[in-house]
Amino acid sequence: MVLKTARTGLLAALGAAAAVGAAAGPAAAAEQTAPAGLPRPTAQLQSPDTGQVVGGTTGALGYAVAPVKNLRLDPWAQSSADVLNNGVAVQPDNGVPAVGTAPLTSPLSAGGGPQSLPVVGPALGLLPG
Structure with a gap:
């Protein structure tokens, strides 16, 4: 019961301090922005340079x-535990060349990244970096 009363008292004190600070805040800010005897500063906004913004964004990208x-x-690339090192191919009877998984998995089992993949690699070439 004592802990609950202490917690309630602490919250009330913090709330009162915040209210006093909020009430004094605008008056204190007004005194700091307009010093006596000096002219008020004139501020003119400049138009933003979007070229620099776009250039900085693409550079960071x-x-x-x-x-x-x-x-x-493939974390196991070029090791004996690499499961992508195995390939499966199917040879149809009518003379069509074999279709297999090796063209897709061999870039990864060699230790390559997304740029090594057949379709994804050229698409990633369009991105900067």
Whole structure:
């Protein structure tokens, strides 16, 4: 019961202090912005330079995307435990060339990243970095 009363008293004191600070805040801010005897500053906003904003964003995007483009996707690449090192191929009877999984899994089992993949690699080349 004593702990609950102490907690309630503490919250009331904090609330009162916040109310006094909020009430004194605008008056104190007005005194600081308008010193006596000095002219009020005139502020004119300049138009934003969107070229610099876009240039900075694309420059930073290159540094953020580059590690993802070079990320090693297969942690067991070039080891004896690599499950992507195995390939399966099917040879149809009518003379069509074999269709297999090796073209898709060999870039990853060699230790490559997303840039090594057949379809994803050229698409990642469009990103900066």
